[in-house]
Amino acid sequence: MLDIAVAYNRFKFLGEEFLTWLWFVIDQDPTILIKADSDLTSLEIGNRIVLEKRHKKDVERITIKGENAGLEEAMLALQKGALVAELNLVYRSAEQKWQFTLKGESLNLSSIQTPKIAAPQSPEDMEGVILEKIFLYDKILQFIEKLYKTFIKYRLSDDWQKRDIALIKKWSRSRA
Amino acid sequence: MSLLSSSVSITRYQIQGKLKNPILETLAAGLKKNAISEIDDPTLDKAVGWTSFEKPYQPDFGGSSFVYGNYLVFSLRIDRKSVPLKLVKKHVVIESEKRLVESGRPYLSRSEKERIRDQVMDRLYATVPATPNLFDIIWNYEAAELWFFSNLKAANEELETLFLRSFDLTLIRMIPYTAAHYAADLKDTEKDILLELTRTPFTG
Numbered sequence: 001m002l003d004i005a006v007a008y009n010r011f012k013f014l015g016e017e018f019l020t021w022l023w024f025v026i027d028q029d030p031t032i033l034i035k036a037d038s039d040l041t042s043l044e045i046g047n048r049i050v051l052e053k054r055h056k057k058d059v060e061r062i063t064i065k066g067e068n069a070g071l072e073e074a075m076l077a078l079q080k081g082a083l084v085a086e087l088n089l090v091y092r093s094a095e096q097k098w099q100f101t102l103k104g105e106s107l108n109l110s111s112i113q114t115p116k117i118a119a120p121q122s123p124e125d126m127e128g129v130i131l132e133k134i135f136l137y138d139k140i141l142q143f144i145e146k147l148y149k150t151f152i153k154y155r156l157s158d159d160w161q162k163r164d165i166a167l168i169k170k171w172s173r174s175r176a
Numbered sequence: 177m178s179l180l181s182s183s184v185s186i187t188r189y190q191i192q193g194k195l196k197n198p199i200l201e202t203l204a205a206g207l208k209k210n211a212i213s214e215i216d217d218p219t220l221d222k223a224v225g226w227t228s229f230e231k232p233y234q235p236d237f238g239g240s241s242f243v244y245g246n247y248l249v250f251s252l253r254i255d256r257k258s259v260p261l262k263l264v265k266k267h268v269v270i271e272s273e274k275r276l277v278e279s280g281r282p283y284l285s286r287s288e289k290e291r292i293r294d295q296v297m298d299r300l301y302a303t304v305p306a307t308p309n310l311f312d313i314i315w316n317y318e319a320a321e322l323w324f325f326s327n328l329k330a331a332n333e334e335l336e337t338l339f340l341r342s343f344d345l346t347l348i349r350m351i352p353y354t355a356a357h358y359a360a361d362l363k364d365t366e367k368d369i370l371l372e373l374t375r376t377p378f379t380g
Contacts, residue, residue, distance in 0.1 A: 001357065004348075004349065007351065007354065011351070011356075011373070012351075012352060013352075013374075013375040014352035014353065014356065015352035017375070017376055018352070020378065078378060081377065081379045083378075103327075105352070107188070108186070108327045109186045109188075110327055111183050112183065112185065113183050123230075127244050129180070130229075130247075130249060131244060131245045131247075133180060134179075134314060137179075137184075137186065137323065141186070141323070145359060148356075149361070152362070153360070156369045156370060160376075165378065168378055169378055172378065
């Protein structure tokens with residue numbers, strides 16, 4: 001097992017490749033998403049995507065913000081060697097909506113908004129409210145964990161070199 | 177950050193090791209022993225400790241007050257004193273001028289200036305109240321998973337240190353490498369491949 005600080009810097013690219021792959025899967029192969037969560041209605045890119053291109057110590061950063069923003073520039077950046085560093089996602093299940101940002105280098109989740117729940121009316125309500133909130137967080141955390149496992153299995157297999165890289169390159173060329 | 181806020185951040189951990197039986201008593205003892213206490217020493221600028229989720233300013237770990245269904249819920253509290261630099265500067269200037277008048281000399285030595293600054297800092301820290309910061313924790317003991325409601329590096333480091341000291345358990349932050357190594361059910365051959373991975377070129 002590597003030292004955690006060494007592992008963080010050495011493998012931050014893996015989290016960024018995961019987000020890049022996830023964008024590709026959302027666009028091209030949503031069946032993988034359904035396999036990770038059969039309750040899923042849809043998963044969409046939200047209001048923010050950040051790409052980073054590293055060259056030695058220099059980092060070139062492209063941020064695309066706003067609802068319904070065009071992603072052509074992000075595709076161009078991908079073709080030029082950038083990876084997705086941050087991705088805001090909208091997850092829907094039945095009538096409920098979750099929105100959150102996933103950071104590639106750390107796999108941290110931020111700006112998590114779950115479906116609204118009723119506020120506790122009395123101290124006796126607190127346990128129920130907490131458990132409901134835990135259930136809502138668990139829903140997306142489990143989903144992301146399963147997707148990451150799926151990605152890692154692909155990434156460590158021969159198919160990544162033989163098939164997946166070519167598919168992602170073809171997709172980014174076709175969408176730019 | 178409260179787990180009931182409308183927008184939260186979460187850092188995920190896996191826990192290595194198990195608590196001694198009886199688990200709830202061991203846990204309560206670790207929480208009580210390292211519960212937050214008010215800063216008594218006026219020269220200290222920070223206090224770190226556990227507190228109750230529902231009573232963050234009067235920690236109480238009696239009974240099973242931190243057990244919610246299958247989860248353990250409590251909070252990390254970091255109390256920090258902060259003195260604005262401009263305020264320090266003002267008091268250093270006033271004190272320095274007073275010393276110059278008293279000594280009748282035209283200037284103060286470097287060590288005298290440092291001593292004045294230290295005295296001013298001690299005096300100001302003794303009078304400034306500490307600001308509490310709360311970070312909630314959800315611990316799924318059976319799954320050996322913990323969610324910490326902050327992505328702040330300093331807060332995460334305080335959590336990792338205090339958790340080890342309180343429960344003798346190691347928290348492993350789920351970053352890209354550890355999430356693959358620990359959570360993806362990899363075979364040994366796959367773990368070896370993981371160690372050798374390099375960045376994929378999607379260009380061309």
